[in-house]
Amino acid sequence: MTAKTAEATPIAGRGRGHQFRVGLDIAERVCLILAAAPFLMRFSHALEQDPWILGLILGEMLTVGLLLIRRPGPMAGHPWTIFVALVGTFIPLFVRAPDMPPYIEAGKVLMWVGFAMSLGAKLSLNRSFGMIAANRGVRRGGVYAFIRHPMYMGYAITHVGFMLVYPNLINAFMYLLTWTFQLLRIREEEKWLMQDPAYAEYAAKVRYRLIPGVY
Numbered sequence: 001m002t003a004k005t006a007e008a009t010p011i012a013g014r015g016r017g018h019q020f021r022v023g024l025d026i027a028e029r030v031c032l033i034l035a036a037a038p039f040l041m042r043f044s045h046a047l048e049q050d051p052w053i054l055g056l057i058l059g060e061m062l063t064v065g066l067l068l069i070r071r072p073g074p075m076a077g078h079p080w081t082i083f084v085a086l087v088g089t090f091i092p093l094f095v096r097a098p099d100m101p102p103y104i105e106a107g108k109v110l111m112w113v114g115f116a117m118s119l120g121a122k123l124s125l126n127r128s129f130g131m132i133a134a135n136r137g138v139r140r141g142g143v144y145a146f147i148r149h150p151m152y153m154g155y156a157i158t159h160v161g162f163m164l165v166y167p168n169l170i171n172a173f174m175y176l177l178t179w180t181f182q183l184l185r186i187r188e189e190e191k192w193l194m195q196d197p198a199y200a201e202y203a204a205k206v207r208y209r210l211i212p213g214v215y
Helices: 016-049 051-069 079-094 106-128 150-165 169-193 197-205
Strands: none
Touching: 016 051, 016 079, 051 079, 051 106, 051 150, 079 169, 106 150, 150 169, 169 197
C-alpha cells in the first residue's frame, strides 16, 4: 500500500477531476470489501486447524481496515498506476487456505516476523495509509529510516513464510503474480512521490526501496 505518507493534504479543485477521485476512492473501498470477505471466510475455517495462520489473516485484514478509514489525499490518476495498485492489493486475497499438514514449520515464524514489520509500518502511517499512490506527507521515522517501503518487505516475508508452510502451485502462482505487480507498483509510487522535493530528499538519504543492500 502506499508508504511514506503521514500528513493530510486537501484535494485541490472541485471539478471533474475531484469527482473522479471521489468515485475512485469509493470504488476502491467497495472492491476491497468484496475481495476481503471470502478471504476471511476461507481462512477463518483454516484457523481452527492451524492458529499460526492468524498472522497472515491479521496482516491482510489490517490492510483492509486502514484503507477503509484512511485520510483523503491527492492520488495518482494514471490508469496504469491504479491498475498495478489494485492487482497488487487484491491478488494475495485469493490464495488458498491450507488443506494439508504444515510442510516447513519454521515458515510460521516468518509469517509473524513479516506481520510485525508490516504492522510497524502501517501504524507509523496510521490513517495516511492508502492503496493507490498518494502524497499525504513524507514519513521518515521508525522503519522508514532504513528502507523506503518496509510495508512491502513485511508482506514479502509473510508470503514466503506461508509458502514454506503450505506450498502448492496455486498459491505459488498467486504470489508470483502478486510480486510482479508489487514491484511495478513500487516503481509507479516512486514516480509519483518523486515529484515532491521532500520525498526526493528523503530518497537520497534512504537509498534502498525494499531490501537493504539489494534494491
